[in-house]
Amino acid sequence: MLPSTEYVESVERTLDSKFTFNCHKDISCFNKCCQNTDMLLTPFDILRMKKRLGLSSTEFLKKYTYTHIDEQSSHPFAVLSMNEEEGGKCCFLTPEGCSIYEDRPANCRYYPVGKGLMIRDTTDGPAPVDFYFFIKQPACRGFDEGREWTIQEWRAAQGVDVYDEMNREWQEIQLRRDNPGKPKLDDNKQALMFMASYDGDQFRKFVFESGFLNLFELDKDEVEKMRTDDVALMKFGFKYLKFMLMLEETLKVKEEYRKEAKPAN
Numbered sequence: 517m518l519p520s521t522e523y524v525e526s527v528e529r530t531l532d533s534k535f536t537f538n539c540h541k542d543i544s545c546f547n548k549c550c551q552n553t554d555m556l557l558t559p560f561d562i563l564r565m566k567k568r569l570g571l572s573s574t575e576f577l578k579k580y581t582y583t584h585i586d587e588q589s590s591h592p593f594a595v596l597s598m599n600e601e602e603g604g605k606c607c608f609l610t611p612e613g614c615s616i617y618e619d620r621p622a623n624c625r626y627y628p629v630g631k632g633l634m635i636r637d638t639t640d641g642p643a644p645v646d647f648y649f650f651i652k653q654p655a656c657r658g659f660d661e662g663r664e665w666t667i668q669e670w671r672a673a674q675g676v677d678v679y680d681e682m683n684r685e686w687q688e689i690q691l692r693r694d695n696p697g698k699p700k701l702d703d704n705k706q707a708l709m710f711m712a713s714y715d716g717d718q719f720r721k722f723v724f725e726s727g728f729l730n731l732f733e734l735d736k737d738e739v740e741k742m743r744t745d746d747v748a749l750m751k752f753g754f755k756y757l758k759f760m761l762m763l764e765e766t767l768k769v770k771e772e773y774r775k776e777a778k779p780a781n
């Protein structure tokens with residue numbers, strides 16, 4: 517899913533896998549990892565960062581990201597922009613480190629660990645299962661010193677649990693839609709997928725200021741919550757994506773519109 521997999525180790529790891537690592541301000545490579553890197557963003561990353569910066573999601577995306585279309589799946593992803601005028605440094609990097617550290621994206625938190633999701637045979641049949649791997653940037657000296665961690669311990673220390681919980685449904689949508697039998701998304705579907713994934717403020721307008729609410733049978737409490745609650749809106753966005761991408765009948769079109777409103781493939 518990442519645009520660049522150059523430094524990814526091709527060995528699959530588990531939560532119990534161990535590694536030695538330390539990252540601190542006095543290390544010779546301090547801040548090197550936050551330059552010229554392809555940092556793919558998730559829906560919950562955008563919520564956290566736009567809130568911290570007091571921006572709308574539309575403003576945040578315009579100012580700090582670019583869109584990457586995955587060649588294989590044709591899915592659109594937001595990627596953190598690097599500042600070319602500053603030698604490719606992340607826009608949030610300062611000499612003291614990350615200026616949005618408490619709200620840094622999930623992939624920044626995970627580094628030097630990466631996480632993926634794949635369909636595996638389980639006792640309950642085929643199901644999405646997490647897997648892990650190490651990412652070793654050549655300039656990173658963190659592996660040369662420090663304490664031993666398991667991936668489980670690293671996740672807890674970096675606070676990624678809430679990110680994984682919030683993004684899980686979205687990641688499963690990506691996985692379910694990304695297989696050779698599925699047709700490529702056209703420009704319109706890509707734009708809708710991007711909006712429902714990342715641009716919550718635009719998606720809110722789409723829901724409340726178009727004929728959307730008239731078209732579907734929706735739960736009144738859920739609709740009211742979405743007016744002001746960004747997380748509720750994000751979760752509804754995932755529901756909409758499943759419907760729009762024809763993965764599940766998560767939304768019910770009102771009887772009078774049924775013939776004309778079937779989602780096109």
Ligand code: SF4
Nearest residue numbers: 550606608609614624
């Ligand atoms: S958001 Fe922070 S941690 Fe992530 S690349 Fe930018 S400066 Fe580094």
Ligand code: SF4
Nearest residue numbers: 539545547549656658
């Ligand atoms: S390159 Fe590695 S050790 Fe150096 S600051 Fe980045 S994560 Fe830490």
